[in-house]
Amino acid sequence: MTAGQGDQQGQQGQPDEQQGGQPPTAPPPWPPAGPPPGQPPYGAPGYGPPPAGQPPYGAPGYGPPNPYGAPPPYPQNPYSYPAAPSGGSGWGAEAPTPMDRPVTVRAGLGAFLAALVLGVVANVAMLSRFDEVLDYMRSQGGGALDDPGLEGVDADRFAELVLQFSLVAGIVVVALQLLFLWFAWRGHNWARIILWILGGLSLVSALAGAGQGAGPVPFATALGWFQTVLILVGVVLLAMKPSNDWYRFRKWQRATGRR
DSSP: OOHHHHHHHHHHHHHHHHHHSOOOOOOOOSSOSSOOTTSOOTTSOOOOSOOTTSOOTTSOOSSSOOGGGOOOOOOOOTTOOOOOOOOOSSSTTSOOOOOOOOHHHHHHHHHHHHHHHHHHHHHHHHHHTHHHHHHHHHHHSHHHHTSGGGTTOOHHHHHHHHHHHHHHHHHHHHHHHHHHHHHHHTTOHHHHHHHHHHHHHHHHHHHHTGGGOSOSOHHHHHHHHHHHHHHHHHHHHHTSHHHHHHHHHHHHHHHTTOO
């Protein structure tokens, strides 16, 4: 075989080798169109390791995930101060249940008012029979006027002055009792205490004069006994538990500005 024929056969074998192998790939374009997705652009610094104390990139964070996407709640401070109690009287931090004026207060103050009216009627009856009352007082105080220290004192004039003073004092007491009844009706406990004191004095006075008989005006004496019973009823009713609760409630209302 000549050299020319060998070259020709070599040239014919090259296409066969190309046909039997894989087709040649096209060279990639230069420069590349862009970085692969998920990688920083060319020339930018890489991600690098995460800072100290933080989880690596892509790793889940600390703790369980928070549902609903809300921020985690703040932890409670174990050294926080307790809540201050609200102002009140007898109920602690809770506000009392609103209550109307109970029957015991209405009836108790009504008994005091009725006793006051009977006292006024009794005084009017005594004024209508002033001379008889004066004679009775003169007879009751005749022994006292025999005292040497009261020598020269006119008995009639003295008895008249005592009776007039008693009537004026009775009018003043009636006016004060009306004032105390009004404040007690409004829920002021101090007025209720004063009514107790005045009622106690009236009861003691009635018991002390129980053995003096009917007096110069029996009608006024009978009214006085009814008056004593009404005062006793008023004292008891105002001392009952519903009355105490209502007066404490009214005190709480005034202390909190809700009167």
